[in-house]
Amino acid sequence: MRNPFVVGREIKYGEPFCDRASEIKWLIDRAKSSESVCLVSLRRYGKTSLLNQVMGKLNEEGWVTLKIDLMNVHSIEDFCFFIGQEIRKFQSIKNKIFSAIKHIKPSITIGVDPLTSLPSFGVGLNSSVSKKEAILREILNTCLKLPKLLSKPVLLVFDELQQVRKIAPKGEIEAVMRAVFEKRDYDFVPFYLGSRRSILKFMFQKESEPFFKSATVREIKELPRESYIEFVQNEFKKSLSIVSSEEILHTTWKLFQGHPYAVAKVANRLWFCYLENLPKNKKEEEEIWLEIITEIIKEEATFYEAVNKNIFPYVMIVFRKIAEEGVVEKPYKEDFLKKIGMTAARVQKALGTLKKEDKIEHDKEGIHVLDPLERLWLLTSRMDEEQIKTELTKMLKEN
Known part of the structure; x- marks a missing residue:
């Protein structure tokens, strides 16, 4: 039996997803009205999973949706390469976009993520410095042609956008993106996601910056308490034919203040424990919960110690x-x-x-x-x- 509570990866479209109905509707409405959005949240707040639901619904309505993950992008060359790799998936227009990416020769960059101390890598390209912005501009202009080439509206999502400011601290990448995207037609819509609030608000809300007011900034907050409790109880009932304790779920939400990753992790482990050995009474249920919460707190200590070292x-x-x-x-x-x-x-x-x-x-x-x-x-x-x-x-x- 499959655990309905996803942790440690993105939630795909069609998998159990907790509420966010108002956010999903708002984002779909913005896309259909050709309005760019920058979605901001803390790390592990589920913004990418949320966009997966939006992209899935738009796909069903005939849209083409593309997502560029910038987490392992370390240079303008990497940026160009990943965009090129995404758009060249379309076999029907491959010849038409080849001229924009034929300059790109891949290379590998290996480093260490400063937040987790784990290895990270990026796939980049080799080109002369003078060609970098020209190639970027050429590829972004190719993106603008996608709706016409594919005969469908296109949503292009840039995930972890704050990474471009790390690559180009003076906003050179944003300046090129702004110059190109200002010329877009109604059926091409760029969305942006990011986890560094201070950087993203600076990029979109400071008048001197290239991206100033080029997208509506919206923050993703905690999961609503009632939505979380109802979602977990429904999934327990559907999969295990039991009703989980509202008292325990309420305390979980209160303890973690609706942090999406944390409350999902608790639900995931409760479900697994109940699958193996269903508690016989309230006392056993509370003991299982105490063990799970204590374990999660210890695990998170390792993460935050590394983040703050x-x-x-x-x-x-x-x-x-x-x-x-x-x-x-x-x-x-x-x-x-x-x-x-x-x-x-x-x-x-x-x-x-x-x-x-x-x-x-x-x-x-x-x-x-x-x-x-x-x-x-x-x-x-x-x-x-x-x-x-x-x-x-x-x-x-x-x-």
Whole structure:
């Protein structure tokens, strides 16, 4: 039997997908009205899976949808190569697009992902520096011709768009893309996805930048609580013919604040445990849940330790204190400075680093940790397993 709760990869169109009906409709409407969109969320918030649902529905309506993953793109040459590889899939127009990509000769780039410390690679090309932007412009212009060549509307999605700013810090790639896409017809629509909020908002909302107001920026938030509970209960009923505890699902949502990856991971492991050994009573169900949550917290600790390993200790002190406080209204006030033993100037510098790294957000309520899963790591990183279970049990009894 197949576990209906997908974790660790994108959710494909047609697989069980939790709600997001309003976002899907909004994105489809934007595509049909030829309006570019930049979809922003934290990492592991499911934006790519969401776009898969949108692309699947548009495909059913006769659209052609293409997606360029920029995660392993390290140069303008790589960028050109991956676009070329995507559009040359269309055999019927291969000869017409060959002239745009015939200059491209592949090469391999091997490196290490700074967030996970795992190996990464990119497939690039070799060409003279003077040809780079010319080739990029030529390939993007070829993309504009796709609707006419294919006799279908086209949605072209650029995933992890912030990578282009890493390749070209002064916005050279965006400038070429803007110049080309401004000439597009109604039936060609570019969408953008990304996980670096500060970079993407800078790219699309700062007047001096090439992409300024070239797309509507929309953020993907947490999963709604009721939608999550209903989705999980429905899938348990369909696949295992049981009703999962609403109390446990509510506590799961509250603990992770609707973080899509985390709540899906809990549902995935609950389902697997119930498949192997169905709990006989409420106590057994709670014990299974406690083991799963404790295990997930330990696993996420490894991830966040790697992500934050290069952040200065004094910055982490401020970060941890914000997590403990929940919301910090006045970070330069004397009582907060005493709690962390720092000067206002030192705190200001730490906050600048945390904001630049998309660790915190400052809204009308104050400053808070942006990623609820990272906040949970900060709160539990100094606890042992028994302490974590004690706190989780208290939380379960409160609901």
